[in-house]
Amino acid sequence: MDLYEYQGKQLFERHGIPVSEGRLATSSEEARAAAEELGGPVVVKAQVLTGGRGKAGGIKLAATPDDAAARAGDILGLDIRGHVVRRLWIERASDIAREYYLSITFDRGEKKPLFMFTTEGGVDIEEVAATKPDALVRLHVDPLEGFQPWQARRLVYGGGVTDAGEQKQIAAIVERLYAAFVETDAMLCEINPLIVTPDGEVRALDSKFTVDDNALYRHPDVAEMRDPESYPPEERAAREKGVTYVKLDGEVGILGNGAGLVMSTLDVIALAGGRPANFCDLGGGGDAEGVVDALEVITADPQVKSILFNIFGGITRCDEVARGILAALDRMTITHPIVVRLDGTNAEEGRRLLQEAAPPNLYVEPTMLDAARKAVELAR
Ligand code: GDP
Ligand code: MN
Numbered sequence: 001m002d003l004y005e006y007q008g009k010q011l012f013e014r015h016g017i018p019v020s021e022g023r024l025a026t027s028s029e030e031a032r033a034a035a036e037e038l039g040g041p042v043v044v045k046a047q048v049l050t051g052g053r054g055k056a057g058g059i060k061l062a063a064t065p066d067d068a069a070a071r072a073g074d075i076l077g078l079d080i081r082g083h084v085v086r087r088l089w090i091e092r093a094s095d096i097a098r099e100y101y102l103s104i105t106f107d108r109g110e111k112k113p114l115f116m117f118t119t120e121g122g123v124d125i126e127e128v129a130a131t132k133p134d135a136l137v138r139l140h141v142d143p144l145e146g147f148q149p150w151q152a153r154r155l156v157y158g159g160g161v162t163d164a165g166e167q168k169q170i171a172a173i174v175e176r177l178y179a180a181f182v183e184t185d186a187m188l189c190e191i192n193p194l195i196v197t198p199d200g201e202v203r204a205l206d207s208k209f210t211v212d213d214n215a216l217y218r219h220p221d222v223a224e225m226r227d228p229e230s231y232p233p234e235e236r237a238a239r240e241k242g243v244t245y246v247k248l249d250g251e252v253g254i255l256g257n258g259a260g261l262v263m264s265t266l267d268v269i270a271l272a273g274g275r276p277a278n279f280c281d282l283g284g285g286g287d288a289e290g291v292v293d294a295l296e297v298i299t300a301d302p303q304v305k306s307i308l309f310n311i312f313g314g315i316t317r318c319d320e321v322a323r324g325i326l327a328a329l330d331r332m333t334i335t336h337p338i339v340v341r342l343d344g345t346n347a348e349e350g351r352r353l354l355q356e357a358a359p360p361n362l363y364v365e366p367t368m369l370d371a372a373r374k375a376v377e378l379a380r
Contacts, residue, residue: 001211004047006089007225008189008207015180017173017191018203022091031072034090035065041093044071048083049230051208052124056080061093086229094205099193100159101125102174103208104141104181106188112140113181115174117155121193135159147178169202170194184222185215234278234300241293243280250275251379253304253336255294257282257311257321265310268368274376277303282311287320288327295328299336305379308371309340311350318342318350326357337378339363341371 003011009019023034024047035042046058053059058080062068068090078085099122107114118136120128129136137158141147152171161167173194181189190208197203216223228236238245248266252274256262259281266276278301280294298304311321322342329338338361342350354364363378365371 001213001216001222001226002049003207003209003211003222003225004049004087004089004227005045005207006047006087008209009204011180011184011209011222012177012191012204012207015176015183017176017180018169018201019207020091020094020203020205022089025072025088025090026086027076028069028072031088031090032065032069035062035068038090038092042068043091043093044068044075045089045091046075046078046080046085047087047089048080048085050081050083053080058085083230087227094195094203095198096193096195096205097198097200098196099205100161100170100196101128101190101192102155102170102177102194103188103190103192104177104186105190107140110140112143113178115139115141115151115155115178117159117170117174119159119161125190125192141178147175149175163200165200166196166202173202173204184209184219185212186210187212232301234297237300238280238297241297243293243297244283245278245280245294245297247278247301248276249303250277251303251305252375253277253298253301253307254279255282255291255298255307255309256280257316261310261312265308265368265372268372269308269376272369272372272376274372274379277301277305288324288331291321291324291328292331295332295334299334304336306375307334307336307338308375309338309342310368310371311340311342311344313342313344313346313350315345317346318344319346319353320350322350322353325362326353329359329362335361337361337363337375339365339371339375339378341365341368343368 012019025031025034041063044060044062046053060071062071101118101121103116116138120135137155152174156167156170177189188210191204193205195205211222252269254265254276256265262279262281269276282290351364365374
């Protein structure tokens with residue numbers, strides 16, 4: 001789960017990482033009131049779950065409350081890389097002498113958390129990594145040993161920070177960021193830029209914070225930060241219904257039972273010259289309830305043009321799944337063409353049930369490849 005900048009900053013604050021004071025606003029009027037309360041110049045910042053807001057016009061300085069209200073009006077409703085701005089963070093403006101970068105994430109290859117630090121902050125870190133790889137200091141933390149203070153010093157000295165006051169503040173932030181990362185079960189904590197003010201004060205000016213979805217049950221306060229409006233309708237439906245759902249980019253909606261079968265179905269769709277729009281994993285289930293839930297999620301995605309059921313009956317019997325599909329189609333109206341491939345336990349019985357009772361938009365195909373070809377053809 002990705003957090004908004006202001007939510008990440010709340011967590012930073014809880015862990016003692018310095019941030020600027022700010023207020024949330026959802027209208028020009030609230031932005032004006034926030035600026036009045038904060039006093040002095042403010043920054044009006046679009047809260048969207050994507051980066052590069054500055055370049056997209058989602059971050060503006062405002063000298064007065066009137067100015068803040070006007071900038072809020074400009075930014076609210078703006079579309080930043082497919083994310084519509086509905087919330088603003090109004091923050092006391094900072095004077096910036098230098099912009100650094102600090103993050104901690106998982107290095108799956110090493111199976112360890114990885115710190116990255118550079119004094120070349122503010123811009124895309126990918127660009128720094130590509131053009132000035134030596135400027136980027138990387139350091140793994142052994143999760144069994146935990147964080148060691150020398151690691152913060154190595155990052156700071158390795159990055160070439162020479163000012164003693166800065167060194168000390170950054171080292172403290174590194175240690176606190178590690179605590180925030182571990183204690184929140186985070187996948188990523190990124191500060192870009194980590195600024196140094198002309199007075200030599202170090203602060204997190206931005207935050208990117210991602211928490212492991214599978215650990216959210218341990219962090220009800222973080223789970224509560226979820227903004228349902230930030231997810232497309234089908235992802236919201238999947239979450240509510242507890243359906244395993246992944247959004248992709250093509251036009252064929254896929255339902256399968258079991259992760260391995262679903263993965264190979266994606267490949268076969270590609271082989272047939274198509275692209276999957278999304279997929280649902282029915283797991284072991286194939287009852288009408290599960291099929292209705294999955295179909296509702298899949299058809300809520302406007303990109304879906306055809307649907308492919310790929311079921312291998314093991315413990316779940318194909319005739320049960322066929323009954324589930326028919327019951328589901330009785331309960332809901334689906335206009336998309338649906339292709340079904342059943343194999344495994346009681347496959348013949350399942351196919352017979354479908355062929356006898358199926359509506360005209362349902363096609364039964366004997367093999368996975370035939371089914372994929374049919375689904376791709378129908379999607380065109
Ligand atoms: P991003 O574009 O989504 O990464 O948003 P950031 O919060 O990182 O802001 C982008 C840039 O806007 C920063 O790198 C700063 O240069 C600038 N910026 C943001 N807040 C302030 C501020 O308080 N004062 C000044 N002078 N610049 C700011
Ligand atoms: Mn940033």
